[in-house]
Amino acid sequence: MPIIQVQDVSMRFNLAQEKTETLKEYAVKLLKHQLFFNEFYALQNVSFSIEQGESVALIGRNGSGKSTMLKLIAGVMYPTRGTVRVNGEIAPLIELGAGFDLELTARENVFLNGAVLGHDRDYMEEHFKNIIDFAELWDFVDVPVKNYSSGMIARLGFSIATEVEAEILACDEILSVGDFMFQQKCHQRMEKMLSGGTTLLFVSHDINQVKQLCKRAIWIDHGHLRGDGPAEEVCDAYVAAMQRGE
Numbered sequence: 001m002p003i004i005q006v007q008d009v010s011m012r013f014n015l016a017q018e019k020t021e022t023l024k025e026y027a028v029k030l031l032k033h034q035l036f037f038n039e040f041y042a043l044q045n046v047s048f049s050i051e052q053g054e055s056v057a058l059i060g061r062n063g064s065g066k067s068t069m070l071k072l073i074a075g076v077m078y079p080t081r082g083t084v085r086v087n088g089e090i091a092p093l094i095e096l097g098a099g100f101d102l103e104l105t106a107r108e109n110v111f112l113n114g115a116v117l118g119h120d121r122d123y124m125e126e127h128f129k130n131i132i133d134f135a136e137l138w139d140f141v142d143v144p145v146k147n148y149s150s151g152m153i154a155r156l157g158f159s160i161a162t163e164v165e166a167e168i169l170a171c172d173e174i175l176s177v178g179d180f181m182f183q184q185k186c187h188q189r190m191e192k193m194l195s196g197g198t199t200l201l202f203v204s205h206d207i208n209q210v211k212q213l214c215k216r217a218i219w220i221d222h223g224h225l226r227g228d229g230p231a232e233e234v235c236d237a238y239v240a241a242m243q244r245g246e
């Protein structure tokens with residue numbers, strides 16, 4: 001049985017056509033049927049399945065639908081049509097700082113995040129040292145996260161999501177904000193997880209990184225599935241299309 005199965009998935013967003021200034025104005029227009037929506041499909045009839053232990057990249061231009069796909073798989077959103085089945089525990093690492101309360105310190109956020117991922121305080125106490133060690137954030141552990149740089153937030157997020165074991169690691173582009181040394185460390189950890197059987201789903205614009213880390217790539221173009229196969233081949237086709245100015 002595939003660990004992730006995406007079947008004929010479409011995702012529609014309603015974009016309000018007219019700008020409304022206030023909530024009252026919005027409500028009035030809504031009641032008078034004066035508000036028009038543009039239906040917009042971020043994904044259309046996308047299907048693929050992923051087996052346990054695979055390392056898969058989602059590639060495509062800005063706005064093609066990659067993050068939307070990742071959010072559907074992480075269960076943050078539900079598709080307008082089609083089905084998404086996930087047969088394992090998933091550690092979503094999407095959007096910088098999404099799981100953090102910026103007013104709280106790193107220490108407090110570790111426990112908050114742990115609770116969100118379904119782990120109790122004792123479990124998190126046990127893993128706390130490793131999390132801060134890997135993130136190299138001991139000097140800032142009691143500083144509110146709002147004073148962190150984007151790279152520091154990414155370190156903390158990655159460290160939490162990967163210290164606590166999950167069957168699937170879904171990773172958005174947050175790694176790109178880490179510095180070179182930290183990216184290397186993340187790569188090593190992801191490779192170790194992969195050899196331990198974790199399934200990796202990875203969104204990136206860095207084609208070299210994709211080729212290095214993933215065996216397979218799925219190319220999404222304007223919400224449609226345009227390619228799915230060995231990472232080398234799909235990445236090369238994608239780059240060639242971009243160079244042709246498509």
Ligand SMILES: Nc1ncnc2c1ncn2[C@@H]1O[C@H](COP(=O)(O)OP(=O)(O)OP(=O)(O)O)[C@@H](O)[C@H]1O
Pocket residue numbers: 013014015042060061062063064065066067068069
């Ligand atoms: N909540 C939302 N409401 C309305 N439109 C949305 C919403 N989320 C995403 N979109 C739209 O859906 C499209 C796909 O967005 P998505 O973030 O999935 O693209 P992406 O491939 O991840 O892009 P990038 O490479 O820039 O991160 C975009 O046009 C975006 O504006």
